[in-house]
Amino acid sequence: MICERGLEVGGQRSDFEDSDKKGDESMLDVLLARIQQKHRTISYPKAPAPKLPDRYVGLPVIRQENCLPGCRLCTDVCPTHAIFRDPNLRLDLGRCILCRKCEKSCLKGCIQFGSDYRMSVRRREHLYMDGQAIQLAESLDAAGKRLFGRSLKLREVCAGGCNACEADINVLGTVGWDLGRFGIQFVASPRHADGLLITGPVTVNMKEALLKTYAATPSPKLVIVAGACAISGGIYAGHEMVCDGATGLLPVDLFIPGCPPHPVTILDGLLRLLGRIR
Amino acid sequence: MSDNLSNLFSMPNGHAVDIKSLDRLNISQFQETVMNGIGQGLRISAMFAHPVSSDGLRIWAILTHDRQSLVVPVYTDLKTRCYPSLTPQCPQVQGFEREMFEQWALRPEGHPWLKPLRFHDAYGNTGLSKSCQSPVMGVTDFFRVAGEDVHEVAVGPVHAGIIEPGHFRFQCHGETVLHLEIALGYQHRGVERHLIGGPNSRTIHYMETLAGDTTIGHATSYCQAIESLSGARPSLRALALRGVALELERIANHVGDLGALSGDVGFLPTMSYCGRIRGDVLNISALICGNRFGRGLICPGGVAFDMDGQRASELRRRLDDVEADLNSAIDLLWKTSSVMARFEGTGALSRDLCDQSGLVGPVARASGIERDIRQDFPLGIFQYTQIPICTGDSGDVFARAYVRWLEIQRSIMFIREQIGTLPDGNSVQPAADLLSDHLTVSLTEGWRGEICHVALTDDQGRFRHYKIVDPSFHNWIGLAMALRGQQISDFPLCNKSFNLSYCGHDL
Ligand code: SF4
Numbered sequence: 001m002i003c004e005r006g007l008e009v010g011g012q013r014s015d016f017e018d019s020d021k022k023g024d025e026s027m028l029d030v031l032l033a034r035i036q037q038k039h040r041t042i043s044y045p046k047a048p049a050p051k052l053p054d055r056y057v058g059l060p061v062i063r064q065e066n067c068l069p070g071c072r073l074c075t076d077v078c079p080t081h082a083i084f085r086d087p088n089l090r091l092d093l094g095r096c097i098l099c100r101k102c103e104k105s106c107l108k109g110c111i112q113f114g115s116d117y118r119m120s121v122r123r124r125e126h127l128y129m130d131g132q133a134i135q136l137a138e139s140l141d142a143a144g145k146r147l148f149g150r151s152l153k154l155r156e157v158c159a160g161g162c163n164a165c166e167a168d169i170n171v172l173g174t175v176g177w178d179l180g181r182f183g184i185q186f187v188a189s190p191r192h193a194d195g196l197l198i199t200g201p202v203t204v205n206m207k208e209a210l211l212k213t214y215a216a217t218p219s220p221k222l223v224i225v226a227g228a229c230a231i232s233g234g235i236y237a238g239h240e241m242v243c244d245g246a247t248g249l250l251p252v253d254l255f256i257p258g259c260p261p262h263p264v265t266i267l268d269g270l271l272r273l274l275g276r277i278r
Numbered sequence: 279m280s281d282n283l284s285n286l287f288s289m290p291n292g293h294a295v296d297i298k299s300l301d302r303l304n305i306s307q308f309q310e311t312v313m314n315g316i317g318q319g320l321r322i323s324a325m326f327a328h329p330v331s332s333d334g335l336r337i338w339a340i341l342t343h344d345r346q347s348l349v350v351p352v353y354t355d356l357k358t359r360c361y362p363s364l365t366p367q368c369p370q371v372q373g374f375e376r377e378m379f380e381q382w383a384l385r386p387e388g389h390p391w392l393k394p395l396r397f398h399d400a401y402g403n404t405g406l407s408k409s410c411q412s413p414v415m416g417v418t419d420f421f422r423v424a425g426e427d428v429h430e431v432a433v434g435p436v437h438a439g440i441i442e443p444g445h446f447r448f449q450c451h452g453e454t455v456l457h458l459e460i461a462l463g464y465q466h467r468g469v470e471r472h473l474i475g476g477p478n479s480r481t482i483h484y485m486e487t488l489a490g491d492t493t494i495g496h497a498t499s500y501c502q503a504i505e506s507l508s509g510a511r512p513s514l515r516a517l518a519l520r521g522v523a524l525e526l527e528r529i530a531n532h533v534g535d536l537g538a539l540s541g542d543v544g545f546l547p548t549m550s551y552c553g554r555i556r557g558d559v560l561n562i563s564a565l566i567c568g569n570r571f572g573r574g575l576i577c578p579g580g581v582a583f584d585m586d587g588q589r590a591s592e593l594r595r596r597l598d599d600v601e602a603d604l605n606s607a608i609d610l611l612w613k614t615s616s617v618m619a620r621f622e623g624t625g626a627l628s629r630d631l632c633d634q635s636g637l638v639g640p641v642a643r644a645s646g647i648e649r650d651i652r653q654d655f656p657l658g659i660f661q662y663t664q665i666p667i668c669t670g671d672s673g674d675v676f677a678r679a680y681v682r683w684l685e686i687q688r689s690i691m692f693i694r695e696q697i698g699t700l701p702d703g704n705s706v707q708p709a710a711d712l713l714s715d716h717l718t719v720s721l722t723e724g725w726r727g728e729i730c731h732v733a734l735t736d737d738q739g740r741f742r743h744y745k746i747v748d749p750s751f752h753n754w755i756g757l758a759m760a761l762r763g764q765q766i767s768d769f770p771l772c773n774k775s776f777n778l779s780y781c782g783h784d785l
């Protein structure tokens with residue numbers, strides 16, 4: 001192999017004549033590799049979602065009935081003040097980073113994180129969990145579905161954050177998930193987009209760029225926020241250098257919680273919005 | 279160490295020292311010591327300032343001696359807000375001096391490139407004019423090449439792909455890039471300031487999200503710092519599991535990078551395969567702790583999740599599959615002449631330039647520098663087992679890609695070995711209170727290179743200051759230099775071959 005030799009002798013690696021002669025052979029290699037790699041696109045949503053690991057942290061369930069009056073064990077350990085009393089125990093999934101500290105602190109098992117990956121909602125207040133079932137995202141109205149249902153072009157704006165949300169959005173573009181089969185695509189220019197997908201807490205330094213990108217997107221347009229950061233500021237909430245998410249800056253059509261949301265959570269949210277699953 | 283360095287205090291990676299036992303140098307002794315160190319082959323892993331009294335600032339330099347595995351912390355106290363810049367003689371401090379200027383209005387006289395680094399307000403009242411005290415994001419005097427044939431290309435902060443924001447200014451003559459200037463700061467969320475007074479309930483989460491793709495690397499550095507300040511000793515089992523997680527993180531990211539490089543030269547088979555295989559590796563991390571990025575795994579005193587036998591054999595099985603898929607996918611790259619033609623000779627960095635600029639990680643190794651914390655400053659599991667350093671020699675995109683491939687293979691071997699011989703022990707040991715008035719330096723070889731955390735405690739054992747240096751902080755300048763004389767159309771390729779972190783730099 002060309003390069004190994006190169007690394008050993010140093011300097012003169014490229015031997016193009018040699019490698020050109022290998023043209024046919026290399027086409028064969030490409031085919032052999034293709035066979036090795038197989039067909040891997042998941043069949044979700046037709047088939048059930050891919051199996052999640054047993055230690056996966058999904059949607060929390062709150063059990064009010066066992067909660068001790070005046071107890072503050074869980075609220076004291078929460079890094080984002082996502083869990084609080086008013087006076088009932090409530091958990092704001094928009095601020096929660098799913099660290100499980102509250103669950104571990106509770107003596108009565110009032111908070112339990114399950115394995116349900118579905119958690120996207122249409123309204124901010126639907127992210128407050130208090131024991132009732134979560135109101136998962138409803139689809140766009142008929143006009144919205146006609147416009148975006150079969151072709152949704154999104155401009156992703158990373159506005160701060162840690163880049164893990166972006167990483168798991170990127171995953172949806174790989175062959176394993178193949179977002180393109182739903183007509184959903186990420187585009188380079190806001191001018192070509194039907195909406196924005198925003199991640200990160202919106203740093204002070206990205207605010208202007210985000211608002212300009214929104215302005216440059218033609219109406220009607222959708223705004224989707226993914227991750228605790230983009231919904232509420234997440235772990236950075238309250239910092240002087242962030243705007244505590246995009247929720248207060250733009251009208252949001254879909255909230256996808258998590259830190260970061262699992263790719264299947266993001267996909268589930270997008271498909272619900274478009275009315276492709278219920 | 280020889281001469282005047284030999285009488286300085288030095289310590290291994292992950293040790294703590296009583297700050298009061300260190301000598302306070304005056305500014306000229308301090309600078310002389312730093313320059314002497316550089317002359318003898320030491321590097322600057324961190325340099326930062328923090329206030330010590332109402333008007334005084336303390337500057338620290340953390341020198342590292344790769345060959346002797348020693349860390350040399352030195353400091354000086356300043357009453358004035360200016361000092362002679364070291365950058366003209368020692369380019370690797372340019373970023374640190376700019377950072378201290380931006381944060382504390384500490385002016386390095388004679389700095390040739392004194393521009394904002396992250397575009398935030400100076401800390402405290404510095405008596406500066408408004409424009410200096412509160413810079414406007416992205417507004418600075420960008421370097422310009424004059425001449426009729428020269429044109430300027432500006433890119434970002436919002437890029438075409440799903441990536442982090444940053445601004446790039448190219449000065450071009452036709453297709454050829456004469457100069458690239460990179461302005462960052464869009465991701466600045468002010469983490470370091472919020473670490474002061476900690477640790478508290480948010481601290482570990484800040485560490486895990488300094489750069490989301492380096493959760494294990496940064497969390498490991500942090501936990502090592504806590505352990506050295508509290509005397510906690512994680513079990514060998516916990517250290518092995520940390521090592522496994524660190525190498526899984528390296529594999530996942532390197533695989534992603536090789537796929538992205540392949541995509542940037544239009545070779546779609548490897549791009550598609552690697553995109554998927556990277557996911558398979560992330561899912562192995564999720565097998566260990568439930569989270570694809572390793573969130574919640576590393577904790578002070580050890581690891582929060584243990585590995586039972588069944589999980590270990592499942593891990594091994596998946597690793598075998600990943601390896602087989604990778605061999606077939608990556609091999610294609612080196613066999614395809616159109617790929618090699620684009621990789622070879624593109625964006626080459628000389629060994630000298632890497633050395634002078636203080637570059638780290640695969641970028642430095644691709645230029646022939648044997649620099650790897652796992653080997654040079656072994657801590658944790660790497661005290662008991664070694665992963666050989668992988669280097670290239672051509673310093674180009676090819677070398678940066680090939681070094682990644684070599685490292686992937688080494689990491690797979692390492693994981694297999696560790697999982698096969700996991701020692702018994704508790705997964706986590708309780709950590710005690712932190713020592714007061716101490717300083718500790720914790721280095722980890724993240725997948726991008728050296729991660730440096732420096733923690734200083736106050737008289738209550740709380741963080742008086744916490745400095746984080748992500749490898750990207752050292753390496754961004756390398757990308758700018760690699761572009762000189764290249765075609766502008768090769769920028770995406772060069773950029774991917776570095777794949778630096780914006781959020782890790784901006785903090
Ligand atoms: S899991 Fe969510 S609510 Fe519970 S402590 Fe963590 S962030 Fe707070």
Ligand code: SF4
Pocket residue numbers: 160161162163164165199200201226227228229230234235258259260261487490
């Ligand atoms: S929500 Fe969590 S994963 Fe997403 S950007 Fe914020 S810190 Fe990172």
